[in-house]
Amino acid sequence: EPEVTQTPSHQVTQMGQEVILRCVPISNHLYFYWYRQILGQKVEFLVSFYNNEISEKSEIFDDQFSVERPDGSNFTLKIRSTKLEDSAMYFCASSEVRNFNYGYTFGSGTRLTVV
Amino acid sequence: DAKTTQPNSMESNEEEPVHLPCNHSTISGTDYIHWYRQLPSQGPEYVIHGLTSNVNNRMASLAIAEDRKSSTLILHRATLRDAAVYYCILRGEFQGAQKLVFGQGTRLTINP
Numbered sequence: 001e002p003e004v005t006q007t008p009s010h011q012v013t014q015m016g017q018e019v020i021l022r023c024v025p026i027s028n029h030l031y032f033y034w035y036r037q038i039l040g041q042k043v044e045f046l047v048s049f050y051n052n053e054i055s056e057k058s059e060i061f062d063d064q065f066s067v068e069r070p071d072g073s074n075f076t077l078k079i080r081s082t083k084l085e086d087s088a089m090y091f092c093a094s095s096e097v098r099n100f101n102y103g104y105t106f107g108s109g110t111r112l113t114v115v
Numbered sequence: 116d117a118k119t120t121q122p123n124s125m126e127s128n129e130e131e132p133v134h135l136p137c138n139h140s141t142i143s144g145t146d147y148i149h150w151y152r153q154l155p156s157q158g159p160e161y162v163i164h165g166l167t168s169n170v171n172n173r174m175a176s177l178a179i180a181e182d183r184k185s186s187t188l189i190l191h192r193a194t195l196r197d198a199a200v201y202y203c204i205l206r207g208e209f210q211g212a213q214k215l216v217f218g219q220g221t222r223l224t225i226n227p
Contacts, residue, residue, distance in 0.1 A: 106159045
């Protein structure tokens with residue numbers, strides 16, 4: 001079964017450093033998303049991306065965050081200057097169509113620890 | 116946003132059926148009812164979705180009330196691997212474009 005692949009599975013970074021989280025969505029999917037989950041809390045939407053631009057973002061997704069699809073396969077989330085409160089699981093997801101009659105596929109996540 | 120209400124937790128025994136309820140009394144006519152689950156230390160996983168009719172797939176069944184104000188996810192024969200948090204989510208034009216809005220979900224424990 002096709003999978004969304006995320007790397008690394010765990011990243012530890014110093015506060016103030018830049019991090020890039022990587023995702024390889026399913027190859028024929030056109031819509032891409034990032035979500036995060038702080039330990040013990042709900043899964044929260046960050047951003048959706050289609051046709052090389054952001055289609056929707058949440059209040060969490062401020063100027064410190066950016067997304068990019070640098071080539072035909074990768075989808076990245078960059079945090080420019082990490083804060084302690086950015087520590088969370090980050091999940092990438094993709095979907096084939098923009099349609100409520102369709103499910104997403106999520107990756108297994110990257111655990112980001114900011115120290 | 117239309118809200119869903121689920122019990123915080125449920126418990127069942129291995130190899131028995133499990134019925135996970137969800138209330139969505141303010142659902143609109145074009146909202147789809149989606150279910151996802153999150154196994155420990157994993158990302159959310161799509162389970163099933165429906166609009167009006169009951170739906171079956173290899174993972175589960177979804178029973179939707181005639182008035183659509185509630186639905187039930189049915190796991191026909193639970194295994195230990197089904198222990199997870201189950202989320203009932205409405206998706207439609209008025210739920211905010213494409214994003215999924217996760218609540219706290221129902222934490223399902225399966226006893227051996």
